[in-house]
Amino acid sequence: MKKEEALQHLHDNTFRPALAESVAALERYFQQNKDQLVREFVESFRQMLKHIDFMQNNQELPPVGFIHYSLLRTTVLDGTHTFLIEAYTDQWYWEPVECYARYDAAWALQEVSTLISLLDERRKMYMGIIHAADVEYMVLKEMELFCQFVTALVRVAIPEVIKLPEYQQIRKSDRLYVRVGEFKDISEVVYVEERIKREEKESRSLLGQPKGTFCTHETFAHMDLPRSNVDALDLRYCDFSGSDFTDSQFRESVLFGTRWVKSKLPRTDFSHSLLCDADFRHADLSGANFSYAEGQGVSADELHRVPGLLGVQFAYADLEGADFRHSRLYHANFHGANMRNAVFFEKDRERFALSEAQMQQIEWKTE
Numbered sequence: 260m261k262k263e264e265a266l267q268h269l270h271d272n273t274f275r276p277a278l279a280e281s282v283a284a285l286e287r288y289f290q291q292n293k294d295q296l297v298r299e300f301v302e303s304f305r306q307m308l309k310h311i312d313f314m315q316n317n318q319e320l321p322p323v324g325f326i327h328y329s330l331l332r333t334t335v336l337d338g339t340h341t342f343l344i345e346a347y348t349d350q351w352y353w354e355p356v357e358c359y360a361r362y363d364a365a366w367a368l369q370e371v372s373t374l375i376s377l378l379d380e381r382r383k384m385y386m387g388i389i390h391a392a393d394v395e396y397m398v399l400k401e402m403e404l405f406c407q408f409v410t411a412l413v414r415v416a417i418p419e420v421i422k423l424p425e426y427q428q429i430r431k432s433d434r435l436y437v438r439v440g441e442f443k444d445i446s447e448v449v450y451v452e453e454r455i456k457r458e459e460k461e462s463r464s465l466l467g468q469p470k471g472t473f474c475t476h477e478t479f480a481h482m483d484l485p486r487s488n489v490d491a492l493d494l495r496y497c498d499f500s501g502s503d504f505t506d507s508q509f510r511e512s513v514l515f516g517t518r519w520v521k522s523k524l525p526r527t528d529f530s531h532s533l534l535c536d537a538d539f540r541h542a543d544l545s546g547a548n549f550s551y552a553e554g555q556g557v558s559a560d561e562l563h564r565v566p567g568l569l570g571v572q573f574a575y576a577d578l579e580g581a582d583f584r585h586s587r588l589y590h591a592n593f594h595g596a597n598m599r600n601a602v603f604f605e606k607d608r609e610r611f612a613l614s615e616a617q618m619q620q621i622e623w624k625t626e
Contacts, residue, residue, distance in 0.1 A: 434451065436450070453478050606626070
């Protein structure tokens with residue numbers, strides 16, 4: 260057997276099945292321990308903020324423009340399972356300042372070490388053809404499957420982070436980014452704070468772009484933009500928290516991972532939109548239209564859990580009179596939400612996770 264054949268055999272018969280089991284196990288752990296993981300992450304962020312504040316008070320660090328969580332692949336191999344947390348000015352890598360801390364991500368990365376150990380044992384069956392470095396390379400190529408859970412955790416924890424007094428205290432650039440990714444490599448924006456509030460005219464211009472336009476990772480938080488007409492834009496991971504979009508239209512839009520926490524959205528139309536992982540906690544959605552809205556995950560394959568890992572969140576939202584007919588939001592979280600006179604199809608009664616009291620509030624319709 261040639262080396263290429265041996266590697267393919269190991270990949271197909273041992274690695275791929277074990278990888279699927281590891282990702283599934285990590286997803287179960289994430290869902291079952293999410294609250295604890297959030298608390299631990301927020302505390303780690305708090306310690307980083309204290310360090311930033313200390314350096315700023317000593318005139319060692321200008322206003323911060325980037326806080327970056329970077330996977331250190333070497334820590335996967337040595338078993339310390341660490342993300343490096345770094346603070347930068349608005350010049351990012353081009354103006355380095357040594358302000359860093361570490362985040363213990365063993366909960367997500369220890370599965371990787373387990374996989375490496377398994378393959379290291381199984382490679383011995385191939386009579387010396389496959390080396391330890393081959394096994395490590397095979398596993399490390401799939402690191403994104405484990406890091407997706409860390410990125411999801413940061414997304415769900417950020418609303419708690421920005422409430423911290425330590426976060427409010429540090430000096431920030433006009434725009435602050437929180438990013439997660441590889442060390443000085445590809446990374447993803449998980450939060451943006453605009454220190455200078457965007458003008459209404461500019462915001463309406465962005466939201467009024469032609470169908471199919473990408474307008475991702477922008478912030479429209481704490482703005483008054485009622486009666487906005489948004490038509491089929493890709494707005495994934497935009498932040499609309501605390502804003503007023505009363506009587507607005509967001510039809511046929513891509514709204515993956517958008518934040519609408521405590522927003523005013525009465526009679527807003529989200530029909531035919533993709534709402535996977537959207538967060539509407541504590542929002543006023545009275546009379547909103549979710550007809551034909553889709554909330555299921557649309558991952559590239561069975562191993563990618565994002566988007567879809569966090570689910571659509573309606574906890575404590577006001578959904579009085581909202582229309583959910585023809586929607587596919589079956590796994591949405593409605594905990595504590597006001598469902599009075601919300602409209603659902605009778606045939607979907609068992610598909611939504613609703614309390615008995617909520618089911619009594621709903622108007623169940625036949626088609």
